[in-house]
Amino acid sequence: MTVRQLTIPELVRACAEFGVPGVGLWREPVRSYGVEATARLVRDAGLSVTTLCRGGFLTAIEPAERARALDDNRAAVDEAATLGTDTLVLVSGGLPAGSKDLRGARERIADALAELGPYAAGRGVRLAVEPLHPMYAADRCVVSTLAQALDLAERFPADQVGVAVDTYHIWWDDTAPAQIARAGASGRIHTFQLADWITPLPEGVLNGRGQIGDGTVDMREWRGYVEAAGYAGAIEVELFNDGLWARDGREVLAETVARFVEHAGSRVAG
Numbered sequence: 001m002t003v004r005q006l007t008i009p010e011l012v013r014a015c016a017e018f019g020v021p022g023v024g025l026w027r028e029p030v031r032s033y034g035v036e037a038t039a040r041l042v043r044d045a046g047l048s049v050t051t052l053c054r055g056g057f058l059t060a061i062e063p064a065e066r067a068r069a070l071d072d073n074r075a076a077v078d079e080a081a082t083l084g085t086d087t088l089v090l091v092s093g094g095l096p097a098g099s100k101d102l103r104g105a106r107e108r109i110a111d112a113l114a115e116l117g118p119y120a121a122g123r124g125v126r127l128a129v130e131p132l133h134p135m136y137a138a139d140r141c142v143v144s145t146l147a148q149a150l151d152l153a154e155r156f157p158a159d160q161v162g163v164a165v166d167t168y169h170i171w172w173d174d175t176a177p178a179q180i181a182r183a184g185a186s187g188r189i190h191t192f193q194l195a196d197w198i199t200p201l202p203e204g205v206l207n208g209r210g211q212i213g214d215g216t217v218d219m220r221e222w223r224g225y226v227e228a229a230g231y232a233g234a235i236e237v238e239l240f241n242d243g244l245w246a247r248d249g250r251e252v253l254a255e256t257v258a259r260f261v262e263h264a265g266s267r268v269a270g
Helices: 008-018 027-033 035-044 063-083 102-121 146-153 176-185 219-228 249-264
Strands: 022-026 048-056 087-091 126-129 161-166 189-194 235-237
Touching: 008 022, 008 027, 008 035, 008 249, 022 027, 027 035, 027 048, 027 063, 035 048, 035 063, 048 063, 048 189, 063 087, 063 102, 087 189, 102 126, 102 146, 126 146, 126 189, 146 161, 146 176, 161 176, 176 189, 176 219, 189 219, 219 249, 235 249
Parallel strands: 022 048, 048 087, 087 126, 126 161, 161 189, 189 235
Antiparallel strands: none
């Protein structure tokens, strides 16, 4: 998504050229190009798919809408398995229209995980519940902290449900380092993502993630937390930014690799 202006073939070629060994993919462009075709392209280039994003949106109350969401998440699991990644990232969903019941929405997520976790595990895929910054709680994700995400995940085996750790969403939370240690102790850090926090936020706030090094997040510090917790997997950079998307995608990818090395402390891990 950081370079969504690139086609899937352009993305794969650029990753191979710039030494990026793995790529986190989003469902919409993968579906447009073809899931099996994407899997072959990535595999033939010697790359790995680190995660697939996204499943989730599991807070609906109305039975038919809820059934559609579960069906879509099963399809996402199948797509992840075809792509060869073991991790599907979940954005849990916001409050249903007219509802103010945060606790009820979170319980419906747990109910959905009880159905989806075994289905995913049977296909070699783990579910990663991603907490989003509280500004998204109403419309996008009622899971706002790592503690809330882990409270959900720990109801299920770690090979079924864990968490996604994204600096953009948790950097402000002084309890997050302890929650990262908690997640690591049970093997529940399923992916680690970097994005910087810059202000002013754009209208609508969704596409306000900053390029690494442009904002207030200490990337080395957060990398240190997850590695101290035992995480040794890929590190993704996930930037939603209209300014970056308006630029040449190869240029943005090359810049992102350089910023990762400068601010996160080593060569790109994923």
